[in-house]
Amino acid sequence: MNTVELKTEQRGFFVEPWRMLLWLLIAQLMVAFVGRSLGPLGILIGEDLSLSKAEIGLLPSALFIGQALASIPVGFMADFIGSRRLLLMLSLCLGVSFLIMTMLTNFVFVLLLVLIGGLGYGAMHPTSNRGIIYWFSQTQRGTAMGIKQMGITFGSALAGFLLLPLSATFGWRPVLLTACIGLIITGFVAFAFYRDPLGSLKPRKKEGFSFFSRSLTKMAKNKPLLLVSLSAMGLNGSQMCLNTYIVLFAYEKMGISLFLSGILLVISEVSGSLGRIGWGVISDKLFNGRRLIILMIIAVLAAIASTTVAFLPEGTPFLALVPVVILFGFCVSGFNGIWMNIASELVPKEQTGLSSGYSITLGSMGVIFVPPIFGLMVDQNGHYTAGWLSITAIMGIVIVLLSILSYQVRKNRLEEA
Numbered sequence: 576m577n578t579v580e581l582k583t584e585q586r587g588f589f590v591e592p593w594r595m596l597l598w599l600l601i602a603q604l605m606v607a608f609v610g611r612s613l614g615p616l617g618i619l620i621g622e623d624l625s626l627s628k629a630e631i632g633l634l635p636s637a638l639f640i641g642q643a644l645a646s647i648p649v650g651f652m653a654d655f656i657g658s659r660r661l662l663l664m665l666s667l668c669l670g671v672s673f674l675i676m677t678m679l680t681n682f683v684f685v686l687l688l689v690l691i692g693g694l695g696y697g698a699m700h701p702t703s704n705r706g707i708i709y710w711f712s713q714t715q716r717g718t719a720m721g722i723k724q725m726g727i728t729f730g731s732a733l734a735g736f737l738l739l740p741l742s743a744t745f746g747w748r749p750v751l752l753t754a755c756i757g758l759i760i761t762g763f764v765a766f767a768f769y770r771d772p773l774g775s776l777k778p779r780k781k782e783g784f785s786f787f788s789r790s791l792t793k794m795a796k797n798k799p800l801l802l803v804s805l806s807a808m809g810l811n812g813s814q815m816c817l818n819t820y821i822v823l824f825a826y827e828k829m830g831i832s833l834f835l836s837g838i839l840l841v842i843s844e845v846s847g848s849l850g851r852i853g854w855g856v857i858s859d860k861l862f863n864g865r866r867l868i869i870l871m872i873i874a875v876l877a878a879i880a881s882t883t884v885a886f887l888p889e890g891t892p893f894l895a896l897v898p899v900v901i902l903f904g905f906c907v908s909g910f911n912g913i914w915m916n917i918a919s920e921l922v923p924k925e926q927t928g929l930s931s932g933y934s935i936t937l938g939s940m941g942v943i944f945v946p947p948i949f950g951l952m953v954d955q956n957g958h959y960t961a962g963w964l965s966i967t968a969i970m971g972i973v974i975v976l977l978s979i980l981s982y983q984v985r986k987n988r989l990e991e992a
Contacts, residue, residue, distance in 0.1 A: 585906045592710040596719055598769040599703045600726045602662050605761040607730025608738075609673055609754050610638055610696035613689065614818035615735040615840050616825070618833070619747045624682050628823070632950035637686045639942035641693020642700075642935065647791065650701035650932020657771035661702040666762025666977050668695030674755035677748040677991045697939065701931035708919050709772045714859055716920075717866070721855025725848040726906045731818065732844030739822075739837040760919040763880055794933045800921045801838070801923035802980035806870060807914045807938035809973040813877060813943025814907040817843055819946050824959050825896065835893050841899060843904030850909015858913060867984065870910060871977050878970035885963035914938070945969070 613620070613634045621631045653661055669692045676688035703723055711719045734754075742750045760981060821843060825836035858869045880903035887896070918934035949962040 576699070578748040592715075592719070595706060595710050595769060597724060598662075598697075598765045598858065599658070599706050599723050601761060602666065602769075603699060603703055603723055603726030604730040604733075605758045606666065606669055606696055606699045608726040609730075609751070609758045610669055610692060611731035611818065612734040612738050612754065613638060614731060614815075615739040615744055615822060615837055616747050616751065617819055618822055619739075619742050620685075623747065624680065625683070628820075628950035628954045629947050630682065631823075632819060633686060633947035634689055635819055635946055636943045637689040638693040638696055639811075639939040641690045641695075642668065642697020642937075643939040643943065645694040645698040646701055646935040646939070647929065647930035648932070649698035650705075650929045650935075651790065651930075653702050653705045654929060657704045658702045659766060659769050659771050661698070662769060663762045663766035664759055665695040665699050665702060666765070668692065668698075670695075670755045670758040670762065674752055674759075677752045677755070687796060697935060698932075700935050701929075704915050704919055704931040706769075706771070707915075709891075714863075716916055717855035717859035717912065718852065719855075720916050721852040724851040724915065727911065728844045728847035728851060728904075731908075732841045732848065735822075735837050735840040735844060740834060741838075743833065749984055750900030770915050793932065794922070794930060797921060797930075799980055799983050800918060800930060800934060801937070802976055802983065803870075803914065803917050803921070804934040804937035806874075806973045806976045806980070807910075807918075807934065808941035809942070809969040809976075810870075810874070810877070810907055810910050810914070811938045813881070813969055814847075814859060814910075815942045815946050816962065816966060817903055817907055818947045820949060820953070820959070820962070821900065824884075825893075828959060829887075829890070829891050829893075831893050831896075839893070839896060839900050843900045844908060846901045846904035847908020850905040851912045852989040853905070853974070854909055855912045855916075858916075866913045866920075867977065867981055869913050870917070871974060871981075873906045873910045873913070874970045874973045874977065878967045878974075880906060881963050881966040881970065885960045885967070941969075 617631045617634055620626070620634065621628075639674075649661065649665075669915050672688045672692035672695070676685055676692070679685050679688065707716060707720050707723055708906070738747075738750055808867060818840065822833075822836045822840050823832040825839050826833055854869050854873065858866050862868060880899055884903065887899070914934070915931060918930050922930040945965075949965065952962045952965065953959055
């Protein structure tokens with residue numbers, strides 16, 4: 576091999592992971608664009624179907640019930656069949672189910688279709704996480720995972736920026752239907768261009784329910800993985816409360832226009848997108864791949880932000896809300912890449928799909944239960960203060976869990992030494 580050919584091969588070796596990351600990012604973005612549209616469109620869907628605040632909170636809960644149901648089995652599947660085929664399958668699952676949902680008027684059937692769509696939405700996480708773990712080294716994964724996870728918040732921001740004003744003009748049904756068609760097309764394109772790394776698939780001879788059961792039992796006994804997953808439960812629930820209720824809070828309690836209220840959601844999600852990259856770069860460059868300290872910092876800052884929002888007086892102007900929302904979104908919408916890296920790095924590389932699925936399943940419990948409880952508090956009290964303070968309390972619990980996790984990790988290292 577001559578010098579030119581060697582340089583070309585080396586350049587391809589370094590470029591190819593980032594090219595594959597692009598397709599993972601695009602798929603993740605479009606899945607979030609459709610799945611997370613429930614946040615910005617919740618107020619319009621609620622008006623159309625005559626829903627209470629608690630029922631609006633059930634929409635994201637149904638999505639994440641689907642995520643919880645799918646994450647473990649699909650994570651297990653990803654270790655055997657890879658990410659490429661799953662990118663298409665999951666895009667079709669979410670796109671088709673939400674497309675059908677736009678044609679329904681019964682709230683129960685709408686929730687059922689949202690749940691089915693959640694299977695595709697949630698399963699995209701372990702599917703794409705697996706690609707990151709195999710394509711990138713440990714000192715690159717924080718940045719790469721942050722970029723990939725940015726697709727979730729950026730997709731949600733696009734939903735607030737595009738779908739909410741368009742739906743206010745044309746109705747949420749035709750607008751969401753069009754977005755679903757875009758997602759389905761994206762699934763086929765990602766399938767055509769994404770490739771799994773050579774040698775990244777498990778041999779099929781071990782495939783089966785007994786092996787799956789043994790692997791899952793091993794995950795359940797991993798105490799550090801359990802602790803980080805419980806911490807993610809609190810952070811995820813807080814994130815979805817911000818996404819679901821910031822528009823309603825600003826519109827109803829602060830007297831801000833619907834358009835500017837939607838812009839606040841966009842700001843929070845763009846901040847989360849920057850947070851997912853920013854926290855990843857910080858962990859890679861400043862903390863040499865240490866992720867746990869980053870989660871602690873995030874929880875502390877999120878507690879400060881939620882407490883501040885809780886005590887804002889009615890009529891607070893839009894510009895005064897912006898910096899608080901930026902901090903809030905940067906934390907609770909920006910933590911996911913750090914979480915995914917921790918969950919993936921606590922197990923052997925060949926088990927990253929299952930570990931991601933296991934952690935996402937537990938983490939999804941916060942999204943399932945916290946938003947409806949938040950909405951119930953608002954329905955009963957007529958104000959949002961108790962809801963925002965409940966997030967502060969949750970962050971306190973997260974800090975305690977992360978402190979225990981830090982002790983557990985140090986103890987395990989000493990035992991191994």
